[in-house]
Amino acid sequence: MAYITRIQGTGVRNLQSLDVELPASEQQPFRHLLLTGPNGSGKSGVLEFVGNCLAACRSGKSSIDMSGGETHGNRTFMSEMSDERSSHIRLWFTDAFWKAQADDRAFVMRSPARRGQEWVPQPVRGPQELDLKTLTSGQGDTTRFLKQFLVNQRTQQAFALADGDQSTAQRLQRWFGELEQQLRTVMGDPALGFTFDRKAYTFRFESRGYAFDLDTMADGHSAVFSLLGDLLLRVQACRDALGDQTFDPTGIAVIDELETHLHLELQEQILPLLTSFFPRVQFIVATHSPAVISSVDNAVVYDLGRHEATLSRDYVGVRYGALMTEHFGISEDFDRRTEAELKELRELWANVKRSSDEQTRMQRLADELSRRSYGVAREIQLRMAMGQHGSDAA
Amino acid sequence: MIDVTRSDLAPESLARRQSWNDDDVLLRLHADFHGKCYLCESKVQLRNLQVDHRLPRHTHPELSHDWSDLCPTCGLCNQRRPRYAEPPALLDPCAGEEVRTRLVQRLCLSSSEHRFRFSARDVDDLAATATAAELLTLHSPPHNAAKRAKAKELRDEIQRAHEALSETLMSAWRAAQCAETDDDVRAAHDKLDEARARLAPDAEFSALLSSALGDLVDAIALMINQQAAR
Numbered sequence: 001m002a003y004i005t006r007i008q009g010t011g012v013r014n015l016q017s018l019d020v021e022l023p024a025s026e027q028q029p030f031r032h033l034l035l036t037g038p039n040g041s042g043k044s045g046v047l048e049f050v051g052n053c054l055a056a057c058r059s060g061k062s063s064i065d066m067s068g069g070e071t072h073g074n075r076t077f078m079s080e081m082s083d084e085r086s087s088h089i090r091l092w093f094t095d096a097f098w099k100a101q102a103d104d105r106a107f108v109m110r111s112p113a114r115r116g117q118e119w120v121p122q123p124v125r126g127p128q129e130l131d132l133k134t135l136t137s138g139q140g141d142t143t144r145f146l147k148q149f150l151v152n153q154r155t156q157q158a159f160a161l162a163d164g165d166q167s168t169a170q171r172l173q174r175w176f177g178e179l180e181q182q183l184r185t186v187m188g189d190p191a192l193g194f195t196f197d198r199k200a201y202t203f204r205f206e207s208r209g210y211a212f213d214l215d216t217m218a219d220g221h222s223a224v225f226s227l228l229g230d231l232l233l234r235v236q237a238c239r240d241a242l243g244d245q246t247f248d249p250t251g252i253a254v255i256d257e258l259e260t261h262l263h264l265e266l267q268e269q270i271l272p273l274l275t276s277f278f279p280r281v282q283f284i285v286a287t288h289s290p291a292v293i294s295s296v297d298n299a300v301v302y303d304l305g306r307h308e309a310t311l312s313r314d315y316v317g318v319r320y321g322a323l324m325t326e327h328f329g330i331s332e333d334f335d336r337r338t339e340a341e342l343k344e345l346r347e348l349w350a351n352v353k354r355s356s357d358e359q360t361r362m363q364r365l366a367d368e369l370s371r372r373s374y375g376v377a378r379e380i381q382l383r384m385a386m387g388q389h390g391s392d393a394a
Numbered sequence: 395m396i397d398v399t400r401s402d403l404a405p406e407s408l409a410r411r412q413s414w415n416d417d418d419v420l421l422r423l424h425a426d427f428h429g430k431c432y433l434c435e436s437k438v439q440l441r442n443l444q445v446d447h448r449l450p451r452h453t454h455p456e457l458s459h460d461w462s463d464l465c466p467t468c469g470l471c472n473q474r475r476p477r478y479a480e481p482p483a484l485l486d487p488c489a490g491e492e493v494r495t496r497l498v499q500r501l502c503l504s505s506s507e508h509r510f511r512f513s514a515r516d517v518d519d520l521a522a523t524a525t526a527a528e529l530l531t532l533h534s535p536p537h538n539a540a541k542r543a544k545a546k547e548l549r550d551e552i553q554r555a556h557e558a559l560s561e562t563l564m565s566a567w568r569a570a571q572c573a574e575t576d577d578d579v580r581a582a583h584d585k586l587d588e589a590r591a592r593l594a595p596d597a598e599f600s601a602l603l604s605s606a607l608g609d610l611v612d613a614i615a616l617m618i619n620q621q622a623a624r
Contacts (some may be wrong), residue, residue, distance in 0.1 A: 170406075252468070303539070304538070307538055308537075308538075310538070310540050311540075314540035315540060315543070318543045318544065318547065319543075319550075320539070320544075321545055321550070322543040322544070322546040322547045322550070323543055324541075325546055326539050326540075326542040326543040326545075326546055327539045327543065346503060346505065347504070348505030349503050350503075350505070351503050370564075373561070375501075375553060375557075376501050376502075376503050376556075378557055378560035378561060378564065379503065379556070379560045379563070379606070379607065380503060382560055382563055382564050382567065382610060383610070385567060386567065386610065386613055390504075391504070393504075
């Protein structure tokens with residue numbers, strides 16, 4: 001299977017330049033990519049192009065455009081050019097051949113930023129065959145078919161039991177068991193109940209005394225569920241196409257704004273969850289979250305604002321405040337107003353020729369900020385109390 | 395950076411001139427330097443302790459097994475010390491009170507950009523100036539976001555210790571201000587002792603905090619005595 005090992009691009013829409021390596025090795029067949037950067041730095045554009053390249057491959061085009069396709073030994077790249085010759089994005093892969101035809105042993109998943117907001121209630125009236133291969137080959141949202149798929153699985157399990165096909169029945173029982181476990185982890189409730197209502201052909205959840213179903217989940221949970229479901233459907237599509245229900249396909253998942261709708265605890269968990277549920281999938285993800293970039297240790301974090309790559313394992317264990325200032329570049333890890341007040345206090349302290357109004361203001365700021373114990377406010381307050389006047393050297 | 399008294403007898407393993415970080419060296423450094431990194435003054439666990447050559451090995455190979463050149467560091471400071479082609483004269487952490495008397499180390503009160511202020515007390519003191527420059531580099535590593543994040547975490551820890559000490563001093567000052575009875579005076583002294591405990595050689599960041607706030611300790615002590623005298 002081909003995994004991406006390098007992405008290089010420049011001048012595409014609002015992207016200035018990007019060159020990030022995702023080195024593969026014997027021990028580590030791929031690395032994930034966590035793309036960060038200010039709004040407008042081109043994250044979504046990069047992900048969209050990567051997704052387009054991958055989709056084009058699978059639909060039979062050997063390169064998206066034009067003069068870009070080449071093969072260099074172990075690496076293949078395709079490029080997408082805009083009208084200007086200087087704009088392009090190139091991808092490198094691990095395998096020498098990224099097959100032009102769709103490879104059933106691998107899949108591609110793409111999730112745009114606006115996911116979770118368009119969960120469409122899906123009435124299901126009974127088992128109905130789904131051509132997963134066709135459904136997952138387009139670019140549309142597959143979560144519309146999730147409920148139907150689950151109902152299909154459940155009915156197959158029932159039929160298998162009735163037919164005495166123990167191995168299929170047990171396999172499906174294990175599959176549902178794993179799904180239930182995954183949902184319990186996602187919802188953060190080890191006692192979550194997940195039951196099938198065979199009269200209404202729907203699945204119900206019960207958590208902490210509250211009952212709901214797939215259509216009435218909270219936004220954050222439905223966002224995770226769509227990601228999970230999309231990946232599950234694509235895994236199933238490969239299995240169906242190969243006729244091997246135990247096959248574990250490899251894949252590349254391109255997800256924009258992974259942390260959308262997720263509360264902080266879920267932001268910490270989402271990538272570890274997805275990578276453990278789908279260990280053969282390379283995740284190419286855009287994010288704004290310090291929790292996400294420090295949650296796994298085998299990714300490259302690339303910031304489009306600073307054009308700097310960091311190994312995610314160097315961020316594991318680092319406090320979010322430090323990541324906020326040193327990776328994401330905000331000036332302080334506390335609110336703007338307090339930041340401005342502290343700055344004013346320091347400037348006043350340095351100005352030994354301050355007016356009496358300024359002296360009063362300085363006293364007030366020192367008292368106020370000391371109460372919240374900010375930075376050097378307490379020391380300034382103490383020195384003022386002891387009759388010192390400030391210093392431009394201190 | 396701290397002043398310590400180095401124990402006289404060099405650890406035995408150094409005499410063999412084969413390695414300079416055997417267990418006996420680590421144990422002795424840990425003990426002599428109060429379990430702290432000599433540069434940033436964080437507490438370092440024995441298993442994480444790294445041995446630094448004050449005068450670097452590549453310019454002073456003859457000192458590589460010399461007890462007088464070995465100092466304990468946390469892993470981060472060891473990496474962040476600048477690599478000198480020609481090392482300047484630097485202050486010696488084991489020369490009496492050299493660091494305390496010749497180096498100013500404090501949190502910067504006035505400027506917003508620089509968090510720390512390291513400088514020589516005497517502008518003509520080249521060794522102190524070079525040492526100050528080195529300490530500044532340790533706390534402001536360039537480039538690498540991951541290194542900068544670690545440096546910020548260190549800065550935050552120092553800031554927390556600084557705030558805690560300032561608060562204790564403020565309580566001591568207030569107690570001294572309204573001390574009327576002998577009991578009040580005693581309570582004020584107790585508070586001040588609490589502050590002094592944070593400045594003990596084995597307390598984290600104590601040399602830096604001493605340099606920053608030590609003058610206030612003395613001033614408050616004076617005040618308490620004046621109150622008591624009345």
